[in-house]
Amino acid sequence: MRYISTRGEAPALGFEDVLLTGLASDGGLYVPESLPHFSLEEIRSWRGLSYSELAFNVMHPFVEDAIPADDFRDMLEETYAVFAHQAVAPLVQLDSNEWVLELFRGPTLAFKDFALQLLGRLLDYVLEKRNQHVVIMGATSGDTGSAAIEGCRRCKHVDIFILHPYQRVSEVQRRQMTTVLGDNIHNIAVKGNFDDCQRMVKASFGDQSFLGGKTQLAAVNSINWARIMAQIVYYFQAALALGGPDRSVAFSVPTGNFGDIFAGYLAKKMGLPVSQLVIATNRNDILHRFMSGNRYEQRQLEHTLSPSMDIMVSSNFERLLFDLHGRDGAAVKQLLEDAAKGPVSIADYRWRHARKLFDSESVDDETTCATIREVYQRNEYLLDPHTAIGVRAARACRRDPAVPMVTLGTAHPAKFPEAIERSGLAVKPALPTHMADLFEREERYTVIDNDLAQVQAFIASHWHDA
Ligand SMILES: Cc1ncc(COP(=O)(O)O)c(C=O)c1O
Numbered sequence: 001m002r003y004i005s006t007r008g009e010a011p012a013l014g015f016e017d018v019l020l021t022g023l024a025s026d027g028g029l030y031v032p033e034s035l036p037h038f039s040l041e042e043i044r045s046w047r048g049l050s051y052s053e054l055a056f057n058v059m060h061p062f063v064e065d066a067i068p069a070d071d072f073r074d075m076l077e078e079t080y081a082v083f084a085h086q087a088v089a090p091l092v093q094l095d096s097n098e099w100v101l102e103l104f105r106g107p108t109l110a111f112k113d114f115a116l117q118l119l120g121r122l123l124d125y126v127l128e129k130r131n132q133h134v135v136i137m138g139a140t141s142g143d144t145g146s147a148a149i150e151g152c153r154r155c156k157h158v159d160i161f162i163l164h165p166y167q168r169v170s171e172v173q174r175r176q177m178t179t180v181l182g183d184n185i186h187n188i189a190v191k192g193n194f195d196d197c198q199r200m201v202k203a204s205f206g207d208q209s210f211l212g213g214k215t216q217l218a219a220v221n222s223i224n225w226a227r228i229m230a231q232i233v234y235y236f237q238a239a240l241a242l243g244g245p246d247r248s249v250a251f252s253v254p255t256g257n258f259g260d261i262f263a264g265y266l267a268k269k270m271g272l273p274v275s276q277l278v279i280a281t282n283r284n285d286i287l288h289r290f291m292s293g294n295r296y297e298q299r300q301l302e303h304t305l306s307p308s309m310d311i312m313v314s315s316n317f318e319r320l321l322f323d324l325h326g327r328d329g330a331a332v333k334q335l336l337e338d339a340a341k342g343p344v345s346i347a348d349y350r351w352r353h354a355r356k357l358f359d360s361e362s363v364d365d366e367t368t369c370a371t372i373r374e375v376y377q378r379n380e381y382l383l384d385p386h387t388a389i390g391v392r393a394a395r396a397c398r399r400d401p402a403v404p405m406v407t408l409g410t411a412h413p414a415k416f417p418e419a420i421e422r423s424g425l426a427v428k429p430a431l432p433t434h435m436a437d438l439f440e441r442e443e444r445y446t447v448i449d450n451d452l453a454q455v456q457a458f459i460a461s462h463w464h465d466a
């Protein structure tokens with residue numbers, strides 16, 4: 001399997017190099033040159049497999065040139081053994097044909113664990129083989145950071161630097177990152193927003209000279225193809241549990257950086273019968289505005305009760321644009337350069353195609369709280385604010401009540417007590433036992449101005465060989 005860049009100017013790479021490269025050298029994102037396609041018969045034969053066995057079947061074609069099958073199987077077995085539910089991603093029914101897929105049973109209580117527990121093991125495997133060191137540089141609006149630290153902190157050959165927007169993540173999210181005190185773990189609170197953090201990460205991948213040529217950067221964000229690859233699996237798992245592939249399933253996906261829903265789009269392209277994909281956004285709704293009116297326009301970022309989705313520059317949208325433009329890298333490059341200067345539209349027939357692939361809805365804080373309240377009162381089930389946005393959007397966009405609609409439950413409600421309180425509910429979601437003393441643990445992080453040079457200087461002087 002070879003991987004090509006969405007901007008068409010970077011060299012094609014194999015899996016190992018894609019894993020370590022993160023952002024392509026032309027500023028694009030890597031995607032597989034061609035996707036594996038599974039027949040209905042093959043997918044049907046996967047019924048009853050454990051999560052890790054299913055993960056092997058779905059992902060092996062992407063890694064087969066780089067990792068022997070038995071090693072990959074062992075890695076997946078270990079990865080999904082750390083999840084706190086036997087089903088790994090259990091389904092919870094809210095109503096007739098309405099489900100939540102709980103993706104928050106991993107160590108850091110968000111869907112990011114599915115990919116980052118694996119990414120840590122993949123990095124360890126490849127770096128050990130090459131005897132190579134990397135500096136992980138990641139941006140987080142709250143969840144990727146802790147999942148990346150948890151997934152990679154035992155890797156032998158890495159130093160980890162995670163940038164989060166200062167005072168713009170929940171206290172639980174911050175503490176999940178800043179209380180992990182290893183010598184190779186560095187949390188940076190940037191006086192800016194998530195987009196600023198992500199911009200710094202991308203700029204640093206583009207010019208790594210600040211590291212003095214002694215090591216290289218690796219990505220834990222969904223710009224790294226391996227993140228997307230691992231997130232495809234749970235679409236297959238949920239569909240199989242609900243009668244797929246002999247029955248279509250619809251998914252509603254709380255969306256920020258467009259990684260999770262892009263994985264759903266790929267699952268469909270790989271043969272899974274998916275009847276609907278709903279993009280569910282908060283008030284930072286650039287994707288919903290684009291889907292509704294073919295106008296891609298960045299606005300001021302708002303701070304909402306669903307902070308992990310406070311994102312305006314949605315990285316993985318580029319991967320979709322690449323497909324919408326017939327995989328013409330030059331066209332994507334031009335479009336994104338124009339988009340950085342002002343609003344852009346795409347050719348009407350391309351936009352209509354996008355509308356066939358996705359529905360969308362934007363949900364404000366008030367409606368998020370109302371949804372948390374309603375679902376709790378009816379089902380005694382507590383949604384986190386991101387999942388609540390997914391549930392609300394699913395209800396607004398649903399096309400066929402006979403088709404199971406699955407909302408991806410992207411985080412545990414205990415990570416966002418503020419939203420639960422604002423919903424007027426008297427319940428306090430408890431943190432699981434392994435995090436019970438989170439508020440007593442020592443924290444360590446460095447606050448830095450919203451300034452790339454200062455951030456890079458910090459990294460250059462703190463990675464372990466520096
Ligand atoms: C809890 C939660 N829900 C949803 C999202 C959105 O996922 P994506 O960025 O893949 O669209 C994120 C972060 O990205 C998140 O942390």
Ligand SMILES: N[C@@H](CCOP(=O)(O)O)C(=O)O
Nearest residue numbers: 140141142143144221222308
């Ligand atoms: N919501 C994310 C933002 C980063 O997205 P990623 O999927 O590209 O890592 C977070 O919680 O950090």
